[in-house]
Amino acid sequence: MVLAASQRVLARLLVVASVALVVSCGNDEPQPSITVGAGDSIESSVLAEIYADALARAGVRTAVDPRLGSRADYLAALDADRVQVVGEHTGALLAHLDEHTTARLPEQVKDAVSAALPEGLVVSDRADGTDLRPRVLLTAQAAAQDRVRSVRDLAPRCGGLTVGVAATPGLLPQAGSDRVAGCDFAATVAFPDPAALRKALLEGRVQVGLLGGPAELTPGATDGLAVLSDDEYAVRAENVLPLFRKGLLDRRQIKKLDYVAGELTTDELAAMIRNVRDDGAAPSDVARAWLDKHSL
Structure with a gap:
């Protein structure tokens, strides 16, 4: 009797142990994860944190791989599936x-991107509310005197003018950002920052400025200057969009990225970049706060 009872107890313990082992093994199985890459710019880090957190909220395990280098570097990492x-x-x-x-x-550029992408890479919706194009500048005095309000108004005069170019700190690299369709400037001069460009314009050392991004990112850089309108996109459209490996995301996850695209604006992105660049905030913190604000 004692032996039989002991055998029954032992059998129950073996069953419990077997179930625990199965559960443990099941929990240890790795789930699919996604790494979002970021280049060296602050904007790249902010966007990476936004996409990573948004996808995490759609049920994906995510991580961010920061400071991968230039555009060529992080695109190579994407191509290699790192x-x-x-x-x-x-x-x-x-x-x-x-x-x-x-x-x-904007739509032409998005379609051309899709057509030019290497096999295995795709994009989802662009953020229509973001306009990261370089801004064309004149002194307020010159714009009023010559009645130049738009890039179209400026085009007939470009051949006799020198343009100064300055990048905006914190933005993604702007390949081809010194090109203005219909404007063949007499000369191009590069400046180290927006403040130096503004000074050169006001002193008359250059007649036109090309600021590498929205003025919201560089407060004071356009004081005394006129920002010309460009409704015809003489400067190529620059909208934010996610680029990812084909077949990676399901419909729900892509929809999450599309929701992000639908909410992101120039003003909000500029504020997040400035918060990190000027105030020392962590990109993950500003990304989380933005997603919470928009209930994403």
Whole structure:
């Protein structure tokens, strides 16, 4: 009797142990994960954190691989599957993929990007509310005197003018950003920052400025200057969009990225970049706060 009872107890313990082992093995199975890559710019880091957190909220295990280098570097990492998602600009990405493209309007540029992508890479919706194009500048005095309000108004005069070019700190690299359709400037001068460009314009050392991004990113850089309108996209469209490996995301996850695209604006992205660049905030913190604000 004692022996039989002991055998029954032992059998129950073996069953429990077997179930625990099965559960343990099941829990240890690795789930699919996605690494979002970021280049060296602050904008790239912010976008990577936004995409990673948004996908995590759609049920994916995610991580961010920061400071991968230049556009060529993080695109190489994407091609090699070391990362699976990166944030990009439509126009700059297109210029990188096809330097001879003539596409300039937002939808044209997006379609041209899709056509030029290497096999195995795709994009989802662009963020229509983001306009990261370089801005064309004149002094307020020159704009009023010559009645120049748009890039179209400026075009007939470009051949006799020198343009100064300055990048905007924190933005993704702007490949082809010194090109203005219909404007063949007499000369181009590079400046180290927007403040130096503004000074050169006000002193008359250059007659036109090309600021590498929206003025919201560089407060004070356009004081005393006129920002010309460009409704015809003489400067190629630059909208934010995610670039990722084909077949990686399911419909729900792509929809999550599309929701991000539908909410992101120039003003909000500029504010996040400035918060990291000027105030020392962590990209993950500003990304999380933005997603929470938009209930994403």
